[in-house]
Amino acid sequence: MGLSSMATIFRSIPRAFRGYLCAPVPLSARKFSQLTDENRTLAGKVAVVTGSTRGIGFAIARRMARDGAHVVISSRKQENVKEAVDILKEEGLSVTGTVCHVGKAEDRQHLVTTALKHSGGIDFLVCVAGVNPLVGSTLAASEQIWDKILDVNVKSPALLLSQVLPHMENRGGGCVVLVSSAVAYLPVPRLGVYNTSKTALLGLCKSLAVELAPKGIRVNCLAPGIIKTDFSLREETMPNMLPELKKVFGVQRLGEPEECAGLVSFLCSSDGSYITGENIVVGGFSPKL
Ligand SMILES: NC(=O)C1=CN([C@@H]2O[C@H](COP(=O)(O)OP(=O)(O)OC[C@H]3O[C@@H](n4cnc5c(N)ncnc54)[C@H](OP(=O)(O)O)[C@@H]3O)[C@@H](O)[C@H]2O)C=CC1
């Protein structure tokens, strides 16, 4: 029996009884049944997630796909894109992927074109990609360092959104989530340029929320504390702050990428439909008022 006829039979069974089918049904059919559940919170929607081949971005992409969205995965390296897409497809999730270095205009355009080609529209944009090439004095930072951090962390989400905007308008609205950091509120010593870029994102979130509200597009921003990823475990991108955060704020542990993902899915869902311009800390403790 083909997958489509199995799906038709599955849909003809009352929803309350479908759970009983799980054990005896072959894996391929169970995967297909996951894909056809139109009741999931993001069903029928298309999400573009930058910096989504590992860490926080990957967890967000996986969660949005599990919640029913088609997700377009992206990052700088083709091998990372392939690996992430393969993992998520193996889980039965609806994803495609393409290379996109968010600091490159042609890559941003290609990301939008790919999303439209595979999915016919864009409802959500989640801007996760961010860099920190400097742990050191703010005033000793070179112009090149300033340009790189501000280009990737601050300018690229706005420039990418400008390319996505007409397509969200075509869908009658949309939702954007930026990824800042708790350092936006509580600057970490020797991360001055990065701190500054993340504080700028809070302002970008507010400005875009006001500008895009008349178009039915909401813009919110996630500000993670220390989350267990390659980025936070490398001393050259992020000095270990946990002992200090423990002492001062009672933060007991590092966060998991999955602890950021549900919030993004919530913000994009209809449950978040009256929330825009909000900056939300996910950090074990929030230093903001
Ligand atoms: N981890 C933490 O504790 C915190 C992280 N954040 C922020 O969360 C975001 C994600 O961090 P995290 O998950 O920890 O990082 P990771 O290093 O785990 O993952 C980074 C992801 O972004 C991709 N990437 C890196 N640079 C670019 C680029 N220029 N264009 C497109 N993709 C890129 C990487 O893939 P590839 O190498 O293939 O490009 C990878 O998929 C960042 O914005 C960071 O500032 C904020 C607060 C705390």
Ligand SMILES: O=C1Nc2ccccc2C1=O
């Ligand atoms: O790079 C970072 N260092 C941090 C330390 C504490 C909380 C967030 C962060 C970052 O985003």
